[in-house]
Amino acid sequence: MNTLSHDNHGLRLFVRYLVLTLIAAIFVFPLVFMVMSSLKPSQQLLIDSGSLRAFLPVGDISLNNYTMAFDRAPVALFVANSLFITGTTVILSLFVCSLAGFSIAILSWRGKAFVLSAILATLTVPFETIAVPLLLMSSKLPWIGMDGLEVGWLNSYRVQIIPFIADGLTIFLFVQYFRDIPSDLVEAARAEGASWSQVYSKVLMPLSGPIIATAAILKFLVMYNQYLWPLMVVQEEGYRPVLVGLQYFFQLNTAWGEIMAYLSMITVPVLVFYLFLQRAFIASIASTGVKG
Amino acid sequence: MADVVLKNIKKSFGNVDVIKGVDLDIKDGEFTVFVGPSGCGKSTLLRMIAGLEDISDGDMFIGDTRVNTVAPKDRGVAMVFQSYAIFPHMTVRENIGFGLTIAKTPKAEKDAKVAEAARILQMEHLLDRRPSQLSGGQRQRVAIGRAITRKPEVFLFDEPLSNLDAALRMDMRMEIGKLHQQLGATMIYVTHDQVEAMTLADKIVVLKDGAVMQAGAPMDLYHNPDNLFVAGFLGAPSMNFLIVDVIALTDDHAHVHSPVLGDITIATKGRQFTVGQQATLGLRPQHLSYVEATTAQLSGHVTLTERLGSETVINATLSDGTTLIAAIAEDQEFRVGAEIGLRFDTTKAHLFPELPTTTGAAH
Known part of the structure; x- marks a missing residue:
């Protein structure tokens, strides 16, 4: 009986791992293809793509595509721009959206249900619909720069950061998470003399690690993958992010090997960031609805 | 402070x-x-x-x-x-x-x-x-x-x-x-x-x-x-309540009657009663004592006993169907179904003008 159930358990475990491995493979194959292709000359890459060789480091393997990519585009500049824009937006967004979430979930004020509905309603509006009005507005907004008052935000970092700091999804994530934190903790802190800002900074935020990680990852991905907006508002090379940089490889002749090398390089920061926050991200998903 | x-x-x-x-x-x-x-x-x-x-x-x-x-x-x-x-x-x-x-x-x-x-x-x-x-x-x-x-x-x-x-x-x-x-x-x-x-x-x-x-x-x-x-x-087990009729009043006492109890006299402790009204007699389980049937004020049948060592809690059903709880201050064995006689000190009983409601006293 004991052995039987033991065998059964082993079999089930085997099947489970098999299924998980297959699912993992489906997600990993495009990445493997990208990295392998980045090591091959364009000609061979196109031939290999019809067979399983596409996923294997075979044939004429070299790092040539990487050196070529650096020649063709200022890769380091684009990656640095993207990291700066993404990092700044993520940090400011976590701060602003968590404060908004705190206000809606914890404080009591008239009309907050309406405000939350309005914020959620923004989730149904695709960015493309507001892109053009936003562009027109951005071109006329004032800014106090080094040379005094300027008009127009185009060709800058701020135009790629500020419109994306507050967003409905991040606010909603914080609202939900804060609502699940037992109200006794907030009341105890209040009774002990904490101000609302201390309740936010000393009680709620330290308990919100999982949701901070989740919001940070989601925001990071959105910001790092920005394409349409920077294409519209940035003409100067100096402010371009990575995906707009991809255009450099489609001019004249399309060099697939170099594109793959470029993509491989710009994927690295995303993977590093995800691995860094992975544990908290998974904890957040696993603990949805579980009280702190 | x-x-x-x-x-x-x-x-x-x-x-x-x-x-x-x-x-x-x-x-x-x-x-x-x-x-x-x-x-x-x-x-x-x-x-x-x-x-x-x-x-x-x-x-x-x-x-x-x-x-x-x-x-x-x-x-x-x-x-x-x-x-x-x-x-x-x-x-x-x-x-x-x-x-x-x-x-x-x-x-x-x-x-x-x-x-x-x-x-x-x-x-x-x-x-x-x-x-x-x-x-x-x-x-x-x-x-x-x-x-x-x-x-x-x-x-x-x-x-x-x-x-x-x-x-x-x-x-x-x-x-x-x-x-x-x-x-x-x-x-x-x-x-x-x-x-x-x-x-x-x-x-x-x-x-x-x-x-x-x-x-x-x-x-x-x-x-x-x-x-x-x-x-x-307050009190565990809860106080017993018996519905009684007020048949006569003196300055500070009421004479009450109930079919299971007969006639007794209880101090009114300043509460107002009128002759002919129904009232509630309250008896703490600890104030009920077990006696021979001949001297009993209340008699009924044992329906449940809980022996706690230091005391024995008895549920008894009276002839009119009322359940009484008595807490006897010693360990004693009672057979379920057996007849039981109970007495109480009338000075420790309480008389209330209101009647128990289903949502009221007992909890």
Whole structure:
């Protein structure tokens, strides 16, 4: 009986791992293809793509595509721009959206249900619909720069950061998470003399690690993958992010090997960031609805 | 140290009145227990004293200050929550010192106060642990420690022991009693457990539906309940109620009759009766004694016995179907179905003009 159930358990475990491995493979194959292709000359890459060789480091393997990519585009500049824009937006967004979430979930004020509905309603509006009005507005907004008052935000970092700091999804994530934190903790802190800002900074935020990680990852991905907006508002090379940089490889002749090398390089920061926050991200998903 | 005075305190949520005009005078250093069934408003009243709920009407004073609109932190109160409400991301030391950290108390002074609280609660060895590494009783101690360090004038406890198991609850109950003696502070304690109320309180306030049913020393309430509700709520097992007819009245006594009891005379203790009305006779189970059938005032059949060693609790059904509970102060074996005779001292019986309702006294 004991052995039987033991065998059964082993079999089930085997099947489970098999299924998980297959699912993992489906997600990993495009990445493997990208990295392998980045090591091959364009000609061979196109031939290999019809067979399983596409996923294997075979044939004429070299790092040539990487050196070529650096020649063709200022890769380091684009990656640095993207990291700066993404990092700044993520940090400011976590701060602003968590404060908004705190206000809606914890404080009591008239009309907050309406405000939350309005914020959620923004989730149904695709960015493309507001892109053009936003562009027109951005071109006329004032800014106090080094040379005094300027008009127009185009060709800058701020135009790629500020419109994306507050967003409905991040606010909603914080609202939900804060609502699940037992109200006794907030009341105890209040009774002990904490101000609302201390309740936010000393009680709620330290308990919100999982949701901070989740919001940070989601925001990071959105910001790092920005394409349409920077294409519209940035003409100067100096402010371009990575995906707009991809255009450099489609001019004249399309060099697939170099594109793959470029993509491989710009994927690295995303993977590093995800691995860094992975544990908290998974904890957040696993603990949805579980009280702190 | 401070008195707490409530004058016609009211609380409504929309159209629902949850506290309906409470007047209370809690003396400096007194241990007051709010007790009552679920939904009676006892926790709401405590939260109003803490400043966590607004006061809809009336005046509340802590010491000489009217505190209706004073923020919780400025009321000189500290509260211990049912859920402990200790911060999971802080160590025990940080939890206990939280209020002092917020008040920007110098580190040396804070450390000394935390150490003092830890010593009083015998948890010096736990100071660097996190709440997740503590048992329920230890967490409760942390919550109490946090309350102590700020040296509040009034301690508020909201059902602090209800999440603990029975043995631990008894230990903590004694510790809270000791703490009160040690600190001498005013304490207000909410519970639905009448044993906690009876053992801890200098003064019990029995609440029902947002109103005070009776307030006073535990033994006063036990021996001289003002009304049927208090009579039925305090004491375990609950007081027995028999419906009787008032057949004659003298200055301070009523002659009453019931088919199962015959005629007896009971002191009216100042309550108003009219001849011919129905009234309720209250008999504590502990005041019923087991006697031979010939001398019995009440007789019936045993339907259930619970032998507790020190006493035997008997459920007996009288000839008219009424169930009586008697607590006999010794271990005795009764056969289910056997006939039983009971007697009581009429001076210890109570007569109430109101009749028990299904939602009323018995709980």
